[in-house]
Amino acid sequence: MGDLLFASATAFWLGILTAISPCPLATTVAAISYVGRRAEHPRLVLLAGLLYSAGRVLMYVALAGALIGSVLSISQISFFLQHHLNKILGPLLIVVGMFLLDLLTIRRGGPGMSAATQKRIERLGLFGALPLGMLFAVSFCPISAVIFFGSLIPLAMNYQSTFALPIFYGIGTALPVLIFALLLAFGAHWIAKVFHRISKAELWLRRATGCIFVGIGIYFSIIFIFLAR
């Protein structure tokens, strides 16, 4: 029991190391801006933060399960994800950014979209934090691949833990976004009050998030698609 507790703490620490290493920084910034764009509604920020973390946890559990319980080659999966995922990330972030900037819109039933439909789409945007977390979780860079495939997976194999350790690891990797969401939701109610006072704050936050997504998307496209050999 004590052993598993120690392993869980190690997995959590490995997750934190992943989160604070420099190469996933761009995706963390994108995630924080996505989660925080509804800053005037602290509850929604908290929910988005939790959904983002859940997305990461889900993906790591699925990946650990697939690797531990099967004959899949850790090496091949690691390099496949490092090679391919980062390449689709650029164009995808630009498209999401364009939606946030209203440069692309989903039209349902013409220009006179009902309030209910608008609300549904907004909710869809909130739940977008879940797939965002899933996608960012498996967009491995060299350091995060070393930590996940080289340290976490062997640790999970050792303890035959396909759930607990990847869950702790996933929470660790989402910690910056979670802390940000918790701070905004509980510790900084005044921020929400300020936002309530500033009219159009939501619109500007959404635009800022859109710009960050488009910027990071262009950066990833240049690095992983145009400049990569």
Added chain:
Amino acid sequence: MMIKRTLQIVLLLFVAASVSFLIAKEYAGPNAFRSDQPAALESAAAEGPDRIVLYYFHGSRRCHTCKTIEAYLGETLTTDFSRELEDGTIAWLPVNIEEPQNQHFIALFNLTSSSAIIAEIKKGKIERSKNLDLVWELVRNKPVFMEYVRNAMKEFLKKEDGDG
């Protein structure tokens, strides 16, 4: 309105260009991550003398830490093993693992990411190898990093002397 429209078109064109470029590149070159490619280095080693090779396997994406690791590895060899490098006992070989002719190394050394591997090559075959898996942990402390690599290389060389 005009700016919005222009931005929309420019970004969509950029996305389309990225996706087209990506597809063209994937289909133009040999398939990614096939491990049945000819073993370029093994065949090269077969032609050369027996030696100890310090590999640094990296991807096309060169993160700052990856570049630092490569620089420190190279520096350790040129500082402490210059004689062996000159007489060919030791070779220093950074390898891009994403190039098709190098992808067999992934399975050969069980790599999961950028890695430093010491390998002894005898008669064109890899006799034994060691993954210097602490390089990622030690990279923030250059003297400790270099000492770790130096000791690992010395140990490897000692065993080779013992074998001979």
